[in-house]
Amino acid sequence: MDFRDQHVDPTVRDRARAWAERHVPPEWAARERATGTHHTPELHRLLIDEGILGAAWPAEYGGSDVDPAFSRAVFDELNRRGLATGAWGSTGMVCRTILEVGTEQQKRTYVAAALRGEVLIALGYTEPESGSDVASARTRAVPDGDGWVINGQKMFTSTVEACTHVFLLTRTNPDVPKHKGLTLFMVPTDDPGFDLRPIHTLGGQRTNATFYTDVRVDDAARVGAVDGGWAVMHVALVYERGAASRSSKELTLARELAAWAADTRRPDGSRVLDDPHVAERIARMAIDEEVARLITFSLRDKVERGELPRATSSMRKLFATTAAQRHYADAMDILGAEGLLSTGAPGSPADGRFEHGYRAEVVTTIHGGSSEMQREIIAEQHLGLPRGRPRG
Ligand SMILES: Cc1cc2nc3c(=O)[nH]c(=O)nc-3n(C[C@H](O)[C@H](O)[C@H](O)COP(=O)(O)OP(=O)(O)OC[C@H]3O[C@@H](n4cnc5c(N)ncnc54)[C@H](O)[C@@H]3O)c2cc1C
Incomplete structure (x- = not known):
């Protein structure tokens, strides 16, 4: 595959950023955090009305002609602003599964209704x-x-x-x-x-x-x-592990932490980023984030060519979630005691975004299949190793 095609065009990203700036108030992410419900009805409606949600879905079932790259960039931007769009995430996974295994009637009923916002x-x-x-x-x-x-x-x-x-x-x-x-x-x-x-x-x-x-x-x-x-389930779980994702699942912690470390000074007046240990840890994060992005591109490329890449979807999920856990643990080390302050607490770095991420990443290695299960799939399907557990 040609990775050059997969990178986000800066003009598309700027357009997505401007779109989010205009339409997405910060209260939505705050509400998702307060209630724990990863769904914002107003945002969902907006994404449907503007055709962003329907990008890259078949026109006969209600897909739109919005540029998929713009749609992905919008989802990246929402992610960056702390909006999880979880209800649409699971809906998208099921709809992709129905497109593969469902009847024509089910495609017209569920997929079309989901793209109209009537079904979640x-x-x-x-x-x-x-x-x-x-x-x-x-x-x-x-x-x-x-x-x-x-x-x-x-x-x-x-x-x-x-x-x-x-x-x-x-x-x-x-x-x-x-x-x-x-x-x-x-x-x-x-x-x-x-x-x-x-x-x-x-x-x-x-x-x-x-x-x-x-x-x-x-x-x-x-x-x-x-x-x-x-x-x-074979189809549905592949979509759950990343193949249904329309965003590039861009991880941005390294960039955000670097910005915080460049702006923050230690008691001796030096910038946190001037500490070579801090700089090295952030650089390692940036490398992992790029690897996770490239695996996502490779996964998407396979899906777009009609494959159902079971091992690649497990690799993406395993690498991205375990790397993110390491990164947030590193971030907490770098932030020191203040890193424990949550959203709303006076003096919490980035208003608790790092602290929230540290807790939130704990569960990402569990849902959609735990890391141990992903390793088994990779071992069996990608490396051809013998099955490690008895057949049920
Ligand atoms: C926040 C959150 C959201 C979730 N959302 C959904 C959802 O929307 N829908 C849904 O259906 N489920 C959902 N899940 C459930 C999730 O998919 C399961 O928690 C996961 O599959 C693990 O199952 P379990 O919790 O029963 O743990 P267990 O299966 O009991 O596993 C316990 C531990 O044993 C390990 N283990 C188990 N079997 C093996 C093996 N054969 N080899 C090696 N190690 C093994 C596991 O890796 C794990 O570390 C969610 C979970 C969480 C935490």
Whole structure:
């Protein structure tokens, strides 16, 4: 691939920055941080109305003709301003999956409605007894006339409080090996049998336990074949690990920390950045951030050529999230005691942005599959090493 094509054109980035300057008040990020809900309805509406969200989606399902590079630059800019767009993130992953494995009717129903802003979708895979071993899901879906009745519980159903649907992994056949009896459904969250309970995490993000009691769905809500859910999950998890991302997931901590260190003086009057140990650590961060960006480009290039790059998506997720954890730990060292001050506390560096990042990055190595699971996938799929765990 030609990496030159992938770098953000500075004029496009300036346009995106000016767009965000005009449209995005700082209160939105503050509200996401305060509530832990990674969704801002006003922003979502704006991105739809301006065609930014629909860039690079097929026109027949509501995609727009906005330049995808501009759309990516806007998402980078939102990210830089602390807006997480998590509900759209999970919706995009599911819609990309539906484009691959769904029926024509589902593409017209869910994808088109999502691009109009009428549908938002949360991921309902993890259960109290099955996370990494997601194929052990026990939530039951039983045929009932021309539909299905669902009973069970999920854990960590993030941003569902803002969503219209859950993309729900269920067990439809308990009498076969666990990977062979799974089926996915689009479950509406306004069903009277649906309930949720918030869970607040270390990183400030709100996620949820969700409960399904005699929830009834039509067969048209089934995504993929009956008992064919494992093949659907293969597609969905690749998209979750970065392949569905429209932003370049640009990591900007090195630049922000360098700016802080250049502006901040120690008691002896020297700039923090003049300390060679500080400069070296920031340089190492910048190198890692560039590597993460290049893996993202390579991933996107493969997706755009029609591949489903399972190992590359795991490499991107593993490298970017573990590097970010190291970087925020380094940042806390460099900032010293003041680095512990949160947003709003007098004297907190960058108004608590580094402190928040330090907590928020802890969970990124867990959701979407833990680092250990990513290493197993890379070992098996990329290096051809023998499988490290027994087949279920
Ligand atoms: C903030 C947050 C948001 C989330 N959002 C969602 C969501 O929206 N939807 C959803 O469905 N899920 C979500 N999750 C759940 C997430 O995907 C799971 O937490 C993750 O898959 C790990 O599962 P677990 O928590 O059950 O841990 P476990 O599977 O119990 O793992 C515990 C530890 O054992 C290790 N381990 C387990 N099996 C192996 C193995 N075979 N080899 C080596 N090591 C192993 C793991 O790496 C981990 O370190 C979210 C989680 C968090 C923290």
